[in-house]
Amino acid sequence: MTQPTLRQALQDVPSTRIIIEQVETEYSGERTLTFWVESDDFAAFETAMSDDPTVTDVECLTTFSDRRLYRATQVGEGRAKSLYSALTTSGGDLQSVIGTATGWEYRVAFPDSGGLSRLRDICEEFGLDFTLLQKYQQTVHLDRISSAANQEVPPDLGLTPTQRETLLRAVDQGYYAIPREISLVELASQLGVSDQAVTERLRRAIVALTTNAFLLAEQESTPHDD
Structure with missing residues (x-):
């Protein structure tokens, strides 16, 4: 472009x-x-x-x-x-x-x-020249998020202590605010790691939270025999 x-x-x-x-x-x-x-x-x-x-x-x-x-x-x-x-x-x-x-x-x-x-x-x-390089559609396969009612939900929804600390700090410091209140580089500096490490921690944390939140909701909505 x-x-x-x-x-x-x-x-x-x-x-x-x-x-x-x-x-x-x-x-x-x-x-x-x-x-x-x-x-x-x-x-x-x-x-x-x-x-x-x-x-x-x-x-x-x-x-x-x-x-x-x-x-x-x-x-x-x-x-x-x-x-x-x-x-x-x-x-x-x-x-x-x-x-x-x-x-x-x-x-x-x-x-x-x-x-x-x-x-x-x-x-x-x-008046900008525009070229589409690639187009794809993301599909969420909810069947990959287990709906087995007897499957254990991991403690802390599957977050490791490091992932939990990183995600909490990101939210607390306004990384997800609009407009953003702290940059990825500043957040990484506070945590003493690289910006790439922060990105990977947040990505894994969000995947774990999403997967286990769906699992927990499925368990709570599934009838259980007394």
């Missing part, structure tokens, strides 16, 4: 890849992007970002050997043609947003088949 945010900077330093970590919209309407940058030349890319008309107030938050975390305010054409508000108001869930010199790749989950059509309409309205 040819969304203009940081397009100039990415084309100036084509070895660079951007991974959007967080999008925050203030009450004033100002939008802040937090994003990881992977590049062969960070100095050149920082210069390119300072010259890019779609962002301002660029700040480096964290530095690793192979990537850096930045925060910037989205402005100009990048803000005017942002897809974030349109996607969220139509029920779209942004799974990932990755930018390279060739454009932006969005992975979005929609609640119904009309979501993709709405996205096409938005891109046409903004």
Whole structure:
């Protein structure tokens, strides 16, 4: 997709890849992007970002050997043609947003088949080139969630102590709030682990909770002989 945010900077330093970590919209309407940058030349890319008309107030938050975390305010054409508000108001869930010199790749989950059509309409309205790379439909197989009334529900609904701590902290710190009150990186810093580790803990915790909550509900709704 040819969304203009940081397009100039990415084309100036084509070895660079951007991974959007967080999008925050203030009450004033100002939008802040937090994003990881992977590049062969960070100095050149920082210069390119300072010259890019779609962002301002660029700040480096964290530095690793192979990537850096930045925060910037989205402005100009990048803000005017942002897809974030349109996607969220139509029920779209942004799974990932990755930018390279060739454009932006969005992975979005929609609640119904009309979501993709709405996205096409938005891109046409903004004059953005849009290419569908892959489409799939997720099917939830409830038969895989055991309905055996005599099956034991694990203690704490199957959560390990680490998963429980991570999930509780994420909820308490506002990770699932709208707008998000803490980033994945900040949450990982509090827990003393990598952001990838936090993502995996939360994923496994949600799977365990969902599976065992269905099992518990099935048990409670199944008649038992006295």
